[in-house]
Amino acid sequence: MARHNLGTVVQFEFTRTVKKRRFWIATLAIPVLLGIVFALIFASSTSTQSRADALKDQSLEFTYSDASTLIDPALAKAMGGTEEKDPATAADRVQAGTLNAYFAFPASLVAEPVLVFGTDQGIFKNGSYDAVARQLVVLSAQKQVGTPELAAAVQGNFSTDLQTFKNGERSGGLATVVPPLLFLVLFYVVIILLANQMLASTLEEKENRVTEMILTTLNPTTLVVGKVISLFLIGAVQSVVFAAPMVLGYVFFREQLDMPDFDVSELQFQFLPMLVGALLFIGGFILFTGVLVGIGAVMPTARDASAVFAPVMIMMFIPFYVVTLVVSDPGSMIVQIFTFFPFTAPVTAMLRNAFGSLNGVSAAVVIAELFIFGVLALRLAVHLFRYGSIEYSRKLSLRTAFSRKA
Incomplete structure (x- = not known):
């Protein structure tokens, strides 16, 4: 049998399949689902960014006590903090609702944890207390290190350029x-x-x-x-x-x-x-x-x-x-x-x-x-x-x- 019929078979099989409604339903189902997922991610990221921008505009009011002498008072004030006058009752006042938040920085940050007390603002907003306490420690430490280069070296915030070679050529x-x-x-x-x-x-x-x-x-x-x-x-x-x-x-x-x-x-x-x-x-x-x-x-x-x-x-x-x-x-x-x-x-x-x-x-x-x-x-x-x-x-x-x- 002549092989010139091959083109006819390919054309018939291809057009027969692509003309079927179920073929395009199955083919377009994944792109449509990906489009929906992308739209949801886009909407979610936009909403998250709006909440993050709103939180940036709000100052977190807190008091703190510093047994480590590491915290810089100027940085703490800029972040909304004031030095606590009565550390012994600070946690009780947070519990009673008369104080928004209190951070107790221990003498040794390596041996003891930083105690963070705050009023409940919901499971997501509560994370801001811990974030502010950590950021205050990091910024204070960087200021004491003295230069941005040393601070970056201590934190590991530097990049490397890796070059490898194979058979005498760069891979x-x-x-x-x-x-x-x-x-x-x-x-x-x-x-x-x-x-x-x-x-x-x-x-x-x-x-x-x-x-x-x-x-x-x-x-x-x-x-x-x-x-x-x-x-x-x-x-x-x-x-x-x-x-x-x-x-x-x-x-x-x-x-x-x-x-x-x-x-x-x-x-x-x-x-x-x-x-x-x-x-x-x-x-x-x-x-x-x-x-x-x-x-x-x-x-x-x-x-x-x-x-x-x-x-x-x-x-x-x-x-x-x-x-x-x-x-x-x-x-x-x-x-x-x-x-x-x-x-x-x-x-x-x-x-x-x-x-x-x-x-x-x-x-x-x-x-x-x-x-x-x-x-x-x-x-x-x-x-x-x-x-x-x-x-x-x-x-x-x-x-x-x-x-x-x-």
Whole structure:
């Protein structure tokens, strides 16, 4: 059968899926929910900032006694404090409601705690008492140290510029790790979101009893490959839709949403790790797609296929149980097994590739392994689809399928 029908299959499968209302409901559900969450965070941060500004305008009235002689009277006065004339009765007066707050600074701040007494203003506002007492101690100590440089050194308020080198060249640290990890994120997004679609795409014609008519005009290989390509395109559409709220939120509302201030321009897209990540992603996609299509070809209904589908998906998450070893000890036996076992290889190898522990030989072996097993899985799926597509009421017998000639 002519292969020019491949474009027709891809176009039909893609348009058939994107025209379904439930596809867009499922696709847009996550961005809508993210938008609602972002709106709530924005409103909450605005309200919190308004309360913080209001609290800044209010002075906290308190009295204090200082056995440590550390507290600076001028600073205490500026913060709303006055020296207590009768420390023995101060706590009782706070309890009686005639005194707003009282701080008792001990002779040794290391050996004894600062006693803070205040009238109850609610669980959130009560924290202002402790905050003011701590701030008064810190500012007084800084003033006694003498210079801002010594105060910063004592508190550890200084920055460092770390530079590391690998193979005679400066390594980029996190800036080189993040870009290759994007392939791992994309792999999970595509496989998880499209796994059910992969099964449904194979089982839909079988359950509708139209497979015989389709196979009279199309080669099974053309049909299966066309379905795989269309699923990849659908995954690309969903990935763009899902990423849009995060990108818009980071670009326009990063401060309001408390997103980390990460300079995207510092990311280093190194050619070799990005190439290896892309090949691992494509190979893993082909392998898992071929297996899922094969499951759909063998099973008569989606319900029957789900029993086999679950263990296949679980194998994608197994490497995360040893992620600490993948990062810290990539040479361990369990990491090596997960690196070269086909169903755990994509995730493990992409992690190691991002963190720089996957050497060239291992990368080549894993990539070749994924493509070889992926192509074999697709060929097996085509063979099973050829004979399993007309098994409407029962599971295809593998012995029967392999005893027949294609």
